[in-house]
Amino acid sequence: MRPATVVFAVAVAAQWIVPLSGVWLQERTIGRGLALRIECTAPDPYDVFRGRYLAVQPAEMKLPAPAGMPDAKLVTMWATLVAGDDGLSRIESLSLEPVSGPTVIRLKGVKPRSGEPKQEALLAWPFDRFYLNERLAPDADRIVAERLRAQSRPVAEIRVLEGRAVLTDVLLDGVSIRELVKRQAE
Amino acid sequence: MTLTHHRWLAEQLPQWEREGIVTADAARLLRERYAGEPRGGLAQMIVGAVGALLLGTGLIAVLASNWDDFPRWVRLGLALGPLAASQAVSVWVLGRGAAAKPWVRESAAFVQTLAAGAAMALVSQIYNLPGAWSDLVFWWCVVAVPLAWVLRSDAVAIAYLVGIAVWTVAQAEARGNWFAAADVADVRIWFPLLLAGVLPRWPGPGLRDRPEPGSRLVLAGAALVGLLAVAAYVGIRPAEGKSSFGWLALLSGVVVLLFPLDRSGIGEPLSRKPQVLLGGFTVLGIALVATYEGPARELVNSLAVGLPLGWCRLLLTIAAGFTALACWQGRRAELSVAALALVPLLAAPLSPRNESGWPLAIAFSFALLATAIALITLEFRGRRGAARIGAALITLLVVMRMADADVSLLVKGLVFIVIGSCFLGFNAFVSRRRAAAPGGRPA
Numbered sequence: 312m313r314p315a316t317v318v319f320a321v322a323v324a325a326q327w328i329v330p331l332s333g334v335w336l337q338e339r340t341i342g343r344g345l346a347l348r349i350e351c352t353a354p355d356p357y358d359v360f361r362g363r364y365l366a367v368q369p370a371e372m373k374l375p376a377p378a379g380m381p382d383a384k385l386v387t388m389w390a391t392l393v394a395g396d397d398g399l400s401r402i403e404s405l406s407l408e409p410v411s412g413p414t415v416i417r418l419k420g421v422k423p424r425s426g427e428p429k430q431e432a433l434l435a436w437p438f439d440r441f442y443l444n445e446r447l448a449p450d451a452d453r454i455v456a457e458r459l460r461a462q463s464r465p466v467a468e469i470r471v472l473e474g475r476a477v478l479t480d481v482l483l484d485g486v487s488i489r490e491l492v493k494r495q496a497e
Numbered sequence: 498m499t500l501t502h503h504r505w506l507a508e509q510l511p512q513w514e515r516e517g518i519v520t521a522d523a524a525r526l527l528r529e530r531y532a533g534e535p536r537g538g539l540a541q542m543i544v545g546a547v548g549a550l551l552l553g554t555g556l557i558a559v560l561a562s563n564w565d566d567f568p569r570w571v572r573l574g575l576a577l578g579p580l581a582a583s584q585a586v587s588v589w590v591l592g593r594g595a596a597a598k599p600w601v602r603e604s605a606a607f608v609q610t611l612a613a614g615a616a617m618a619l620v621s622q623i624y625n626l627p628g629a630w631s632d633l634v635f636w637w638c639v640v641a642v643p644l645a646w647v648l649r650s651d652a653v654a655i656a657y658l659v660g661i662a663v664w665t666v667a668q669a670e671a672r673g674n675w676f677a678a679a680d681v682a683d684v685r686i687w688f689p690l691l692l693a694g695v696l697p698r699w700p701g702p703g704l705r706d707r708p709e710p711g712s713r714l715v716l717a718g719a720a721l722v723g724l725l726a727v728a729a730y731v732g733i734r735p736a737e738g739k740s741s742f743g744w745l746a747l748l749s750g751v752v753v754l755l756f757p758l759d760r761s762g763i764g765e766p767l768s769r770k771p772q773v774l775l776g777g778f779t780v781l782g783i784a785l786v787a788t789y790e791g792p793a794r795e796l797v798n799s800l801a802v803g804l805p806l807g808w809c810r811l812l813l814t815i816a817a818g819f820t821a822l823a824c825w826q827g828r829r830a831e832l833s834v835a836a837l838a839l840v841p842l843l844a845a846p847l848s849p850r851n852e853s854g855w856p857l858a859i860a861f862s863f864a865l866l867a868t869a870i871a872l873i874t875l876e877f878r879g880r881r882g883a884a885r886i887g888a889a890l891i892t893l894l895v896v897m898r899m900a901d902a903d904v905s906l907l908v909k910g911l912v913f914i915v916i917g918s919c920f921l922g923f924n925a926f927v928s929r930r931r932a933a934a935p936g937g938r939p940a
Contacts, residue, residue, distance in 0.1 A: 315647045319591060322643035323584050326613040327577075329636050330620040334573065337624040364625075385680070439627045444565040478625045489565060 545603030741803030750779030794854030
């Protein structure tokens with residue numbers, strides 16, 4: 312086999328492996344993961360390559376730092392979520408050591424330098440965006456803003472499996488934001 | 498002889514035959530001896546790239562309008578289908594070997610590159626994957642660059658160079674953000690590795706492929722931008738209130754300016770050596786700015802911070818190697834510009850850290866004047882110089898000194914008139930001299 316053919320075959324394989332590895336991990340989590348709902352906020356920015364999305368930011372962004380968390384260093388943490396009476400899940404505990412369980416999410420966190428009044432960890436969740444059609448995004452942004460003003464917060468619907476979380480939908484008063492925008496457009 | 502020379506010879510031979518300078522047999526022998534590989538050239542590359550771009554953009558626009566109405570498996574099919582189709586076309590093009598026309602190779606490679614990027618972007622959109630856009634650029638570059646090697650595509654090589662430069666700049670910028678800094682790649686290692694990824698295209702396995710002038714500009718620009726981004730990544734430390742960026746940027750300019758050339762490369766005009774222009778202007782630009790007291794003081798400080806750094810030592814070693822080779826090859830004009838990097842090293846003891854930068858500023862003014870005189874003198878002595886750049890440098894120095902001088906506006910105006918007239922007169926003189934020279938270099 313010619314070297315050029317081998318190089319081309321490797322390139323073709325890599326061009327499939329990179330997207331398909333993402334597809335496999337996400338599909339597995341969506342298919343077998345546990346569904347949870349998390350309260351969020353959602354402004355509307357833009358991704359230069361992938362288009363318009365709602366920036367999904369869970370309401371729980373700051374929590375007391377677990378013991379032994381280093382200062383000013385981004386570390387991996389394991390959050391155990393528990394569902395409340397309202398059906399929304401909240402973080403019950405944060406750990407620097409791996410924890411297993413159906414409602415455990417692996418996320419990142421950082422504690423500001425010592426000297427801060429509160430020793431809190433700032434959390435970076437494993438989902439931060441929900442993509443929308445260019446046509447729907449401005450309406451979605453407006454609807455979210457109206458609901459936020461009316462004290463109604465968006466809810467992220469996620470699937471959790473083996474510490475991995477996949478965002479599957481963003482709900483407003485229990486209805487998918489996509490459906491809501493389409494209904495309004497009609 | 499480079500392929501450019503081959504093409505030039507092929508263009509000249511018919512006229513030489515008509516004028517009786519060479520016989521028909523001699524012309525045939527010359528054509529056989531200096532037969533150039535049929536190359537795509539800029540037009541072929543543009544035709545291929547524009548066609549591919551229109552095709553891809555149109556397809557994306559049609560699908561995007563109904564995207565949300567498709568179920569996930571259909572969207573995945575639409576994301577990955579074009580990739581499979583473009584790969585099949587590339588296999589067919591590869592199978593044709595040397596019979597494939599350059600624009601077909603360019604189009605196939607570029608369409609596949611776009612399809613690979615679109616597949617990755619759409620999959621991450623379908624699953625709402627987090628992450629920075631620069632991560633996508635990185636993986637896009639990595640999976641696309643083999644197409645530049647295998648299909649000998651200049652368009653993909655250029656896109657790759659732009660991509661790695663943009664990615665490196667994004668990493669340097671993210672390092673300044675304390676929250677994002679932990680996920681930033683070490684561009685001191687990654688940028689040189691990624692830049693080396695273009696070597697199988699230029700110069701290629703046979704070490705014979707030279708980039709076209711337009712591609713050379715992108716190559717030199719990407720190398721310089723990447724090195725400056727690495728300098729910012731290594732040098733700028735806002736938390737510590739220190740920076741070695743100025744000094745590292747100066748060294749980066751020297752490395753690009755003195756990049757080794759073979760004999761035919763040295764013989765080419767300056768317009769075909771963008772690395773010399775870009776590297777030279779970087780060095781001259783930093784030197785001109787450092788003729789002011791404040792920037793000169795900052796440069797001394799950045800030198801003190803930068804010298805102990807491993808990246809600085811690596812750049813110094815490379816610059817020393819390139820300088821030795823340039824001395825051996827007699828590249829005096831480039832060396833006279835690169836020598837400006839010695840000024841902070843030699844003048845730093847006279848301008849201790851955090852004290853007045855005037856000794857260095859004055860040293861840079863005199864060094865720039867000496868460089869300008871060297872560039873003019875070299876050309877007038879029949880060597881490779883740059884008289885016009887030298888004259889422009891002197892003019893700039895005078896203008897900068899006069900602009901902040903404590904003299905009346907009338908005096909400034911008169912000086913500007915005199916220096917402007919001298920500059921124009923000198924340019925006219927150089928043009929006439931070049932036209933009158935044997936071989937009549939273009940004015």
